[in-house]
Amino acid sequence: MKKRDILEVYVQEMEFGGTGYTDIDNIRLSYKNGIKGQKVKVLVKKVRKNKAEGKILSVIEPSPMETSEICPHYGRCGGCSMLSVPYENQIQLKKEQLINLFQNSGHTEIDDIEVKQSPSPYEYKNKMEFTFGDEEKGGPLALGMHMKGSPMGIIHVHSCMIVDSDYRKILNFTVDFFQNEKLPHYNILSHAGYLRHLVLRKGKNTNEILVNLVTTxxxxxxxxxYAEGLSNLSLDGSISGILHTLNDSLSDAVIPEEVRSIQGNSYFYDELLGKKFKISPFSFFQTNTHGAEVLYQTVKDMIGQKKSILFDLYSGTGTIGITLSDKADTVIGVEIIEEAVDMANENVKSNNATNCRFIAGDVAKVVSDITENPELIILDPPRAGIHPKGMSDILSFNAKEIIYISCNPKALMLDLKTLKNDGYEIKEAKGVDLFPNTPHVEVVILLTK
Structure with missing residues (x-):
């Protein structure tokens, strides 16, 4: 095997996070995506002693597991990677991959783990960020997702199965409207153009929709x-607000340099386990509302008896702390994004969660200033895990229990080593699938001192 070889291989196994691999002559060839049992054509990009990296060029034969209904965009769209696999098989694969991840990371006490299912594997997304572009250079305006393996190409996902009919109607109306208006999309190479993104958010328990058009x-x-046309659409939900975000940054990310209200509110509401939350256009909120209810109920069950003081670190808009407010006498949340903290404190008032308070600041800096001593610490860090300074201060509280919620179990494995070295041990581990049809899954760990 050498660089630039093109090989036809069967996907032998899948590792957590969406990596497939095939062992060939004592060399492990790994590649992004790939479903166990598929026959794929792979371009070899890098070769070392006993491992190589490649890129799947095409799928020659489907896996025997691929028996589920798919949308017309599947395989070209860079969104779902496991839509063709029945959901119960997806859960089993994620379970096996998590066990292997724990075992291979030295956490051998986890030899089995339950992965709780999302209430639905379809139409579950409460936020979608669509991009304007074209499927091929000079082609008609498209609005949708990036094509798999093509950062410039955009595929119009008119029949996407992980969003509901309201998203599809707004998406299709928007692309038709701006095609007729003959407005150009933004080109990330030339930095010229107008239309950048369409961000849709919906309260799955309230049916409130927030539309945010992002342009230069x-x-x-x-x-x-455009706003009048949106208002005349026949939707199951109701549009609570239409926003126009101006973004002239060179980054392809949605950066709100200026946000204008075209119509209605600049926020919407959703509910989790009977608690109501006000959500701004750029606030973090779990992308699967009904899956998040399973996640937070799992955390509540792990807590058991009521605690005296509970810390909610990386608290966002306060969803976890407020949802758990009946499980502690006092809840203190810390979040680096000030807008999210303002929203969290509004949510405290609207839910009459008088035992909760939220502080704006970096966990790595703020935690050492808090004088209260927690009985339980809830950690829900970003994908990179916990900053070493923040971890040091967290450990200094010597809390009896820690519940770690992770959207990136690979980063979790490293943080668990640090926690265990400080005298914590894993008492319980659960998976909760918030991301059906993708290789990702949330993990919840209960640790005791």
Whole structure:
């Protein structure tokens, strides 16, 4: 095997996070995606002593597991990677991959783990960020997801199965409207153009929809007619607000340099386990509302008896702390994004969660200033895990229990080693699938001192 070889291989196994691999002559060839049992054509990109990296060029034969209904975009869209696999098989694969991840990371006490299912594997997303572009250079305006393996190409996902019919109607109306208006999409290479993104958010328990059109400031265009068209759509939910975000940054990310309200509110509401939350356009909120209810109920069950003081670190808009407010006398949340903290404190008032308070600041800096001593610490860090300074201060509280919620179990494995070296041991581990049809899953760990 050498660089630039093109091989036809069967996907032998899958590792957690979406990596497939095949062993060939004592060399492990790994590649992104791939479903166990598929026959794939792979371009070899890098070869070392006993391992190699490749890129799947095409699927020659489907896996015997691929028996589920798929949308017309599957295989080209860079969103779902496991839509063709029945959901119960997806759960089993995630379970096996998590066990292997724990075992191979030295946490051998985890030899089995339950992975709780999302209430639905379809139409579960409460937020989607669609991108304007074209499927091929110079082609008609498209609005949707990046093509798999093609960062420039955009595929119009008119029949996406992980969002509900309201998302599809708004998506299809938007692309038709701007095609007729002959407005150009933004080109990330030339930095010229107007239309950038369409961000849709919906309260799955309230049916409130927030529409956010993201453009550059290169064209002064009156969006009144667009807003009127949206308002006339026949939707199951109701549009609570229509926003226009101006973003002239060179990054392909949605950066809110200026947010204008075209119509209605600049926020919407959703509910989790009977608690109501106000959510701004850029606030973090779990992307699967009904899956998040399973996640938070799992955490509540792990807590057991009521605690005196509970810390909710990386608290976002306060969803976890407020949802758990009946499980502690006092809840203190810390979050680095000030807007999220403002929203959390509003949510405290609207839910009458008078035992909760939220502080703005970096966990790595703020935690050492808190004088209260927690009985339980809830950790829900970003994908990178916990900063060493923050971890040091967390450990200094010597809390009896820690519950770690992780959206990136690979980062979790490293943090668990640090926690165990400080005298904590894993008492319980659960998986909760918030991301059906993808290789990702949340993990919840209960540790005791």
């Amino acid at each position: 400031s290169q064209i002064d265009y009156d969006l009144t007619k």
